[in-house]
Amino acid sequence: MRQPQFIRSNTFRWALAVSAVFAVFVIVLFGFIYWKIDDYLTARSDRVITVELDGIAGLSPERRLEAIDEKLRQDPRGVQVAAIFAADGHRITGNLESLPPHLRIDAPAHGTDVIRRDRGAGENQTVRAIARRMRNGDVLVLGRNVDEAGEISHVVGQALALGLLPGFCLCLLAGAWLSVRAQKRVEEVNQRVQRIIAGDLRERLPYRNVDEPFSKLAVIVNGMLDEMETMIHALAGVGNDIAHDLRTPLTRARLTLERGRTNAATLEQLQAVSDKAIAGIDQSLTIITALLRLAQIENSRRSAGFGDVALHEMLREVCDIYEPIAENKNIALQVAVKHRRSVRGDQDLLIEAVANLVDNAIKFTPEGGEVNIELLQEDSETIVRVTDTGCGISEQEREAVLRRFYRSDKIRSTPGVGLGLSLVAAIVKLHGFRLAIHSGGGGRVEIVCPDSQQG
């Protein structure tokens, strides 16, 4: 037969284990109490009979007989044992058949087997007893049946039954309840997750209050789902953009080739057509290359190839490379480096990022403008700032410029694929730096490197 599911659950097993440990603990505790009480009662009765023995021993032999008889008369429960034996061992008085064989004379009170004459005559009975030889040779025996242990164990057993059984059952019930409850929640989560897998990205896990661990977990997972939903939507958007941006040059190439095939009459014409088609295909390839590169940078971890990059030298180098281009456009390109600063990073990637910013700045600055590259040292950060006198980036566009393929309407006519800033952002993020884009007239973009990143 299949066990009910809650019995197989971990929670229930834990509850079972805990209640078993609890039961063992309680049993040991009660055992200890029983042992202690028994010990105490025995010691008390030993004291009593020793005192009585001392009292009776102090009497004259005749008075002793009376005292014994008196004592036995006053014992309705029949727990007392008292007797006097003559030196030869025969009984003078008392309720014992004979001198108990294992009873040590003149020893402190101890347990021994006796045979009584009155109650349960002829039967062996274990009592605590003490014996002393009198001056006339008689042996005085006093004892007390301490067989009250049975009563105590009875009480202890009752207490155990009263305390342990309900406790044990309660534990099991709680375990079962918790396990059923957990199972229910898991089932609930499972259903929601199944819906998410099926494509419902808006589904979230249920949670009650945040202090409970299960809910905490649900909140964390929900946060992850939020992030993933955003990413998946962004990705879908990118997919559309890619399709559009790739299709345009490819369509052009196709049209060119098709027309060339029918219309070109000479080799020169055919070559011109091929050139045009190749240019279109090259543009598509450029886009694919840029995208792959972007994906590669975004997905890479901080590589072991990181080293110290001297920013001051790097900026001068970038400026050196772009100077002729700026000059051609009559733009003043200047680099202002006051301090020597190094950061930890990938030299090639950082050059690419800065070169992209400078490239952009020159591209979007009208003739006669200015592009400045600065290396600044603030309280706890190093800043690479590229400013230009171009049209700048408006407040509304600040977020958008980082999107793949985003191209401002103002610059529709300038060639480019709209991946440059995405690439810069990815590189900056990989290094743990920050990209700050300032809005307003004139472009101003900063790569902010926190000092903790400095090697």
Add this chain to the structure above:
Amino acid sequence: MALVSSKRTVSGGRSSSTANAFAAIEYQLMAKVLLIEDDSETAEEITAELSDRGFEVEWSANGIDGLDKARSLRPDAMIVDRLLPGMDGLTVIEALRKEQVRTPVLVLSALGAVDDRVRGLRMGGDDYLTKPFAVVELVARIEALLRRPAESRETTLRVGPLELDLIERTAKRGDRVIDLLPREFRLLEYMMQRSDQLLTRAMLLEEVWNYKFVPATNLVDVHMGRLRHKVDGPDETPMIHNVRGAGFILRAGP
């Protein structure tokens, strides 16, 4: 100029000036190139193009056979695809290098990541070209590998009337002193070490500027324009030639 009539209109190699660019290789005609590439169509294109350019091409479609051919044929240069059936391209190169075979190798790969490139070069590749590529780029690089400048102790480079003093950092064309900026000097030095060779934009970016990426702007053209302006005076024979759709070439003759 048997190469001028090249009928293949592959990207780049389509004007007579391109053919001129490769005329220089005639002196080492029949250089043997081993191509290890599993895609037969790509291999066919490359083989045809290289044969047209005067190379003797051996083709091998997998790594194991390629390694055998590399050992037995002793080619002058090799083109090795990275992903091959049987044996990985890099493993082939590694095996050869262990046997002290120093044949220059151009690694071809669809994996264009910077890391892949570094790994390819570390394993013993001499150059790395990412697919898809223009055939003219491949030919230029193979030629560059075949004619790698020997380590020379020369302190003066000379090409025709052009003279570059590497110690004094000065340049002269005949008696005319050319005033060069440091970056222009670096570019001219690179070109003079490889005179009569076609240098593609990508090669120049990688070697002269150490750029591992292709910038949006036509950086190379701008720099080259400035250098040419200084090197080729108005009434002098041009020495720096622009090979349309391919790159640049420096040579003494017209």
